[in-house]
Amino acid sequence: MDLELKGKVFIVTGGSRGLGFAAAGALVAEGAHVVIAGRDGQRAAQSAGQLGDNVVGVAGNTADPTAPDRLIAVARDHYGRFDGILIGTGGPAAGTAASSTDTQWREAFDSVFLGPVRLARKAAEQLAEGGVIAFVLSSSVYEPIPGLTVSNGLRPGLAGFAKSLADEVGPRGIRVVGLLPYRIYTQRAREIDSLSGDSEEIRIRNSADLPLRRYGDPQEFGKVAAFLMSPAASYLTGVMVPVDGGGLKGF
Numbered sequence: 001m002d003l004e005l006k007g008k009v010f011i012v013t014g015g016s017r018g019l020g021f022a023a024a025g026a027l028v029a030e031g032a033h034v035v036i037a038g039r040d041g042q043r044a045a046q047s048a049g050q051l052g053d054n055v056v057g058v059a060g061n062t063a064d065p066t067a068p069d070r071l072i073a074v075a076r077d078h079y080g081r082f083d084g085i086l087i088g089t090g091g092p093a094a095g096t097a098a099s100s101t102d103t104q105w106r107e108a109f110d111s112v113f114l115g116p117v118r119l120a121r122k123a124a125e126q127l128a129e130g131g132v133i134a135f136v137l138s139s140s141v142y143e144p145i146p147g148l149t150v151s152n153g154l155r156p157g158l159a160g161f162a163k164s165l166a167d168e169v170g171p172r173g174i175r176v177v178g179l180l181p182y183r184i185y186t187q188r189a190r191e192i193d194s195l196s197g198d199s200e201e202i203r204i205r206n207s208a209d210l211p212l213r214r215y216g217d218p219q220e221f222g223k224v225a226a227f228l229m230s231p232a233a234s235y236l237t238g239v240m241v242p243v244d245g246g247g248l249k250g251f
Contacts, residue, residue, distance in 0.1 A: 002232075003030045003226060003227060003230035003232045004230060004231040005030040005031050005032040005226065005229075005230050005231075006030070006031030006032070007031065007032070007033070008031075008032045008033070008081075008083040009033045009034075009035070009075050009079040009080075009081045009082055009083050010027055010032055010033070010034050010035070010075075010083060010084045010085060010086060010229065011034075011035045011037060011071050011072070011074075011075055011082070011084075011086070012024045012027070012034055012035070012036055012037065012085070012086045012088070013037045013062055013067075013071070013085070013086070013088055013089065013116075013119065014037075014038065014087075014090060014136065015034070015038060015044065015047065015057075015086075015088070016036055016037075016038030016040065016046075016047040016057065017038070017043075017047065017187070018088075018186040018187060018188060019088060019136055019181055019184060019186060019218055019221050019222070020036070020038075020086065020088040020136065021036070021047055021218070022218035022219050022222030023086055023136075023221065023222040023225035023226065024036050024047075024051060024055065024086075024222075025219070025222055026219070026222035026223050026225060026226035027222075027225075027226050027229065028052060028054050029226075030226055030230070031054075032054070032226075033054045033055070033078070034048075034051070034055045034056075035055075035056050035058065035071060035074050035075045035078065035079075036048050036055060036056070036057040036058070037057075037059070037060030037067070037071055038057070038060065039059065039061050039090075040059065041057070041059030043057075044058055044059060044060070045057040045058075056074065056078050058071070058074055061111070061115075062089050062111050062112075062115030062118075062119060063107075063110040063115045064115070065118060067115070067118070067119065068118050068119045068121075068122035068123070069122065071119075072122065072123070072126055082127065082131075083127070083130070083131055083132070084131050084132035084133065084229055085119060085120075085123045085132075085133055085134070086134045086135075086136065086225060086229065087116045087119050087120060087133070087134065087135050087136065088135075088136035089111050089112050089115065089116060089136075090111070090188075091112075091138075091148070091151055091188050091191075092104065092107075092108035092111075092112055092148070092154065093108070093150060094147050094148055095147070095148075095149055095150060096149055097149045100149050104150060105150060105153075108150045108151075108154060109154065112150075112151070112155070112158070113154045113157060113158055117158070117161055120133050120135075120162070120165055120176070121165075124165060124169050124174060127174050128173075129173030129174070130173055130174075130231065130234075131173075131174045131175070132175045132176075132177070132228075132229045133162075133165065133169075133174065133175070133176045133177075134177050134178070134179065134229050135158060135159070135162050135176075135177070135178045135179070136178075136179055136181065136225075137155050137158060137159055137162075137178045137179065137181075138151060138155045138180060138181065138182075139180050139181065139182035139242065139244060139247070139248055140152045140155045140156070141155050141156050141159045141178070141180055141240060142240075142242075142248055143248060159178055159240055162176050162177075162238075162240075163176075166237045166238035167238065170237055175234070175237035176237055176238060177228045177236060177237060177239055177240075177241065178239070178241065179221070179224065179225055179228065179240075179241055179243055180240055180241065180242045180243065180244065180248070181221055181243050181244070182216075182243065182244035182245070182247045182248055183206060183207075183210065183215045183216060183247055184215060184216040184217070184218055184220075184221050184243065185203070185215040185216065185218070186218055189203075189215065190203075193206070203215060209247065210244075210246055210247050211245065211246035211247075212245040212246060215245070216243065216244075216245055220243070221243050224241065224243050228241060
Protein backbone atom coordinates (compact mmCIF):
# COMPACT_ATOMS: atom_id res chain seq x y z
CA MET A 1 0.00 0.00 0.00
CA ASP A 2 1.39 3.39 -1.01
CA LEU A 3 0.97 5.83 1.89
CA GLU A 4 1.67 8.76 -0.46
CA LEU A 5 4.38 10.12 1.83
CA LYS A 6 7.16 10.50 -0.72
CA GLY A 7 8.63 14.00 -0.57
CA LYS A 8 6.56 15.13 2.41
CA VAL A 9 8.38 16.78 5.32
CA PHE A 10 7.69 16.03 8.98
CA ILE A 11 9.09 17.06 12.35
CA VAL A 12 9.35 14.36 15.02
CA THR A 13 10.06 15.56 18.56
CA GLY A 14 11.46 13.04 20.97
CA GLY A 15 12.75 11.38 17.82
CA SER A 16 16.26 10.41 18.85
CA ARG A 17 15.19 7.17 20.51
CA GLY A 18 12.27 4.93 21.40
CA LEU A 19 8.87 5.42 19.80
CA GLY A 20 9.79 8.71 18.15
CA PHE A 21 12.82 7.16 16.48
CA ALA A 22 10.73 4.22 15.29
CA ALA A 23 8.12 6.58 13.84
CA ALA A 24 10.80 8.65 12.09
CA GLY A 25 12.21 5.47 10.59
CA ALA A 26 8.80 4.39 9.30
CA LEU A 27 8.20 7.80 7.71
CA VAL A 28 11.60 7.74 6.01
CA ALA A 29 10.97 4.21 4.74
CA GLU A 30 7.88 5.57 2.98
CA GLY A 31 9.89 8.31 1.26
CA ALA A 32 9.34 11.22 3.64
CA HIS A 33 11.95 13.71 4.86
CA VAL A 34 12.18 14.08 8.63
CA VAL A 35 13.58 16.56 11.15
CA ILE A 36 14.37 14.70 14.37
CA ALA A 37 14.40 16.86 17.48
CA GLY A 38 15.78 15.73 20.83
CA ARG A 39 17.06 17.37 23.99
CA ASP A 40 20.60 16.23 23.16
CA GLY A 41 21.48 17.67 19.75
CA GLN A 42 24.47 15.35 19.28
CA ARG A 43 22.35 12.30 19.97
CA ALA A 44 19.63 13.59 17.62
CA ALA A 45 22.23 14.02 14.88
CA GLN A 46 23.54 10.49 15.47
CA SER A 47 20.03 9.06 15.34
CA ALA A 48 19.37 10.96 12.12
CA GLY A 49 22.53 9.50 10.63
CA GLN A 50 21.24 5.98 11.30
CA LEU A 51 18.17 6.69 9.17
CA GLY A 52 19.92 7.99 6.06
CA ASP A 53 20.23 11.12 3.97
CA ASN A 54 16.60 12.24 4.23
CA VAL A 55 16.84 13.01 7.95
CA VAL A 56 18.37 15.85 9.91
CA GLY A 57 18.76 15.83 13.68
CA VAL A 58 18.71 18.97 15.83
CA ALA A 59 18.47 19.94 19.48
CA GLY A 60 14.92 20.69 20.50
CA ASN A 61 13.39 20.67 23.97
CA THR A 62 9.59 20.77 23.96
CA ALA A 63 9.67 22.93 27.09
CA ASP A 64 11.57 25.65 25.20
CA PRO A 65 9.16 28.39 23.99
CA THR A 66 11.43 29.06 21.00
CA ALA A 67 11.35 25.46 19.78
CA PRO A 68 8.23 25.61 17.54
CA ASP A 69 9.42 28.46 15.31
CA ARG A 70 12.96 27.10 15.17
CA LEU A 71 11.98 23.53 14.25
CA ILE A 72 9.60 24.60 11.51
CA ALA A 73 12.31 26.89 10.14
CA VAL A 74 14.74 23.94 10.05
CA ALA A 75 12.21 21.86 8.10
CA ARG A 76 11.67 24.61 5.56
CA ASP A 77 15.35 25.54 5.29
CA HIS A 78 16.45 21.94 4.67
CA TYR A 79 13.56 20.57 2.66
CA GLY A 80 11.51 23.54 1.45
CA ARG A 81 8.19 22.60 3.03
CA PHE A 82 6.41 21.50 6.19
CA ASP A 83 3.63 18.89 6.12
CA GLY A 84 3.18 17.77 9.69
CA ILE A 85 4.54 17.04 13.13
CA LEU A 86 4.62 14.08 15.50
CA ILE A 87 4.86 15.45 19.03
CA GLY A 88 6.44 13.12 21.55
CA THR A 89 8.15 13.81 24.87
CA GLY A 90 10.01 11.92 27.51
CA GLY A 91 7.82 10.49 30.23
CA PRO A 92 7.39 12.34 33.54
CA ALA A 93 9.10 11.13 36.68
CA ALA A 94 7.53 8.15 38.40
CA GLY A 95 5.77 8.70 41.69
CA THR A 96 2.56 8.35 43.63
CA ALA A 97 0.01 11.08 44.29
CA ALA A 98 1.55 11.59 47.73
CA SER A 99 5.20 11.50 46.70
CA SER A 100 5.12 13.63 43.52
CA THR A 101 6.45 17.09 44.32
CA ASP A 102 5.37 20.51 43.09
CA THR A 103 8.66 20.78 41.22
CA GLN A 104 8.03 17.49 39.41
CA TRP A 105 4.54 18.63 38.46
CA ARG A 106 5.76 21.99 37.16
CA GLU A 107 8.61 20.51 35.14
CA ALA A 108 6.37 17.85 33.65
CA PHE A 109 3.67 20.39 32.86
CA ASP A 110 6.14 22.46 30.83
CA SER A 111 7.57 19.53 28.87
CA VAL A 112 4.63 17.11 28.64
CA PHE A 113 1.68 19.49 28.37
CA LEU A 114 2.45 23.14 27.65
CA GLY A 115 5.36 22.42 25.29
CA PRO A 116 3.30 20.11 23.06
CA VAL A 117 0.43 22.63 23.12
CA ARG A 118 2.81 25.33 21.84
CA LEU A 119 4.16 23.07 19.12
CA ALA A 120 0.67 22.10 17.99
CA ARG A 121 -0.57 25.70 17.94
CA LYS A 122 2.38 26.85 15.85
CA ALA A 123 2.06 23.86 13.52
CA ALA A 124 -1.65 24.57 13.05
CA GLU A 125 -0.80 28.15 12.19
CA GLN A 126 1.80 27.13 9.60
CA LEU A 127 0.27 24.03 8.00
CA ALA A 128 -1.72 24.09 4.81
CA GLU A 129 -4.61 21.82 3.80
CA GLY A 130 -3.57 18.19 4.10
CA GLY A 131 -1.30 18.89 7.07
CA VAL A 132 -1.33 16.66 10.13
CA ILE A 133 -0.55 17.07 13.84
CA ALA A 134 -0.03 13.84 15.77
CA PHE A 135 0.60 13.32 19.48
CA VAL A 136 2.40 10.42 21.13
CA LEU A 137 0.38 10.11 24.32
CA SER A 138 -0.10 7.06 26.56
CA SER A 139 -2.57 4.39 27.52
CA SER A 140 -3.00 6.48 30.69
CA VAL A 141 -5.38 8.66 28.67
CA TYR A 142 -7.89 5.86 29.34
CA GLU A 143 -6.46 3.84 32.22
CA PRO A 144 -4.14 5.20 34.95
CA ILE A 145 -0.78 3.47 35.20
CA PRO A 146 0.23 2.61 38.79
CA GLY A 147 3.21 4.63 39.95
CA LEU A 148 2.96 7.25 37.18
CA THR A 149 0.61 9.77 38.79
CA VAL A 150 2.01 12.82 37.01
CA SER A 151 1.59 11.19 33.62
CA ASN A 152 -1.90 10.05 34.59
CA GLY A 153 -2.78 13.65 35.35
CA LEU A 154 -1.32 15.33 32.26
CA ARG A 155 -1.78 12.94 29.35
CA PRO A 156 -5.61 12.91 29.42
CA GLY A 157 -5.63 16.72 29.41
CA LEU A 158 -3.40 16.79 26.35
CA ALA A 159 -5.73 14.33 24.62
CA GLY A 160 -8.60 16.71 25.35
CA PHE A 161 -6.63 19.58 23.85
CA ALA A 162 -5.91 17.48 20.75
CA LYS A 163 -9.61 16.73 20.25
CA SER A 164 -10.49 20.42 20.65
CA LEU A 165 -7.78 21.40 18.17
CA ALA A 166 -9.09 18.82 15.69
CA ASP A 167 -12.49 20.53 15.72
CA GLU A 168 -10.92 23.95 15.18
CA VAL A 169 -8.55 23.12 12.32
CA GLY A 170 -10.64 20.47 10.59
CA PRO A 171 -12.44 23.03 8.38
CA ARG A 172 -9.01 24.01 7.01
CA GLY A 173 -8.27 20.41 6.02
CA ILE A 174 -5.77 19.83 8.84
CA ARG A 175 -6.01 16.62 10.83
CA VAL A 176 -5.15 15.96 14.49
CA VAL A 177 -4.64 12.44 15.86
CA GLY A 178 -3.26 10.80 18.99
CA LEU A 179 -1.49 7.50 19.54
CA LEU A 180 -1.80 5.63 22.83
CA PRO A 181 1.09 3.20 23.24
CA TYR A 182 0.75 0.42 25.79
CA ARG A 183 3.42 -2.11 26.63
CA ILE A 184 5.69 -1.35 23.73
CA TYR A 185 9.17 -2.70 24.49
CA THR A 186 11.19 0.49 24.93
CA GLN A 187 13.54 1.73 27.62
CA ARG A 188 10.60 3.61 29.15
CA ALA A 189 8.59 0.36 29.36
CA ARG A 190 11.51 -1.36 31.06
CA GLU A 191 11.72 1.48 33.57
CA ILE A 192 8.00 1.23 34.34
CA ASP A 193 8.22 -2.53 34.75
CA SER A 194 11.16 -2.16 37.10
CA LEU A 195 8.93 -0.20 39.49
CA SER A 196 7.17 -3.48 40.27
CA GLY A 197 10.24 -5.71 40.44
CA ASP A 198 12.56 -7.38 37.97
CA SER A 199 11.68 -5.95 34.57
CA GLU A 200 12.09 -9.21 32.63
CA GLU A 201 9.94 -11.11 35.12
CA ILE A 202 7.27 -8.40 35.00
CA ARG A 203 7.36 -8.25 31.20
CA ILE A 204 6.69 -11.98 30.95
CA ARG A 205 3.86 -11.75 33.46
CA ASN A 206 2.30 -8.69 31.79
CA SER A 207 2.55 -10.27 28.36
CA ALA A 208 0.23 -13.04 29.54
CA ASP A 209 -2.49 -10.40 30.05
CA LEU A 210 -2.35 -9.28 26.42
CA PRO A 211 -4.38 -11.03 23.71
CA LEU A 212 -1.24 -11.23 21.55
CA ARG A 213 0.79 -12.53 24.53
CA ARG A 214 3.74 -10.22 23.87
CA TYR A 215 4.92 -6.65 24.16
CA GLY A 216 4.84 -4.57 21.00
CA ASP A 217 7.93 -3.77 18.99
CA PRO A 218 8.69 -0.04 18.54
CA GLN A 219 8.70 -0.58 14.77
CA GLU A 220 5.09 -1.75 14.95
CA PHE A 221 4.21 1.52 16.65
CA GLY A 222 6.18 3.44 14.05
CA LYS A 223 4.23 1.92 11.18
CA VAL A 224 0.92 2.90 12.79
CA ALA A 225 2.20 6.44 13.28
CA ALA A 226 3.30 6.67 9.63
CA PHE A 227 -0.11 5.48 8.46
CA LEU A 228 -2.02 7.94 10.65
CA MET A 229 0.14 10.81 9.38
CA SER A 230 -0.29 9.82 5.75
CA PRO A 231 -2.89 10.83 3.15
CA ALA A 232 -4.05 7.21 3.35
CA ALA A 233 -5.67 8.17 6.67
CA SER A 234 -7.17 11.39 5.29
CA TYR A 235 -10.59 10.84 6.90
CA LEU A 236 -9.24 10.21 10.40
CA THR A 237 -9.10 13.15 12.80
CA GLY A 238 -9.88 13.78 16.44
CA VAL A 239 -9.21 10.13 17.24
CA MET A 240 -7.08 8.52 19.92
CA VAL A 241 -5.70 5.25 18.53
CA PRO A 242 -4.53 2.60 21.02
CA VAL A 243 -1.41 0.75 19.92
CA ASP A 244 -1.82 -1.76 22.67
CA GLY A 245 -1.90 -5.41 21.61
CA GLY A 246 -5.50 -5.49 22.81
CA GLY A 247 -4.50 -4.50 26.32
CA LEU A 248 -6.92 -1.61 26.73
CA LYS A 249 -10.33 -3.16 27.25
CA GLY A 250 -13.42 -1.46 25.88
CA PHE A 251 -11.64 1.01 23.57
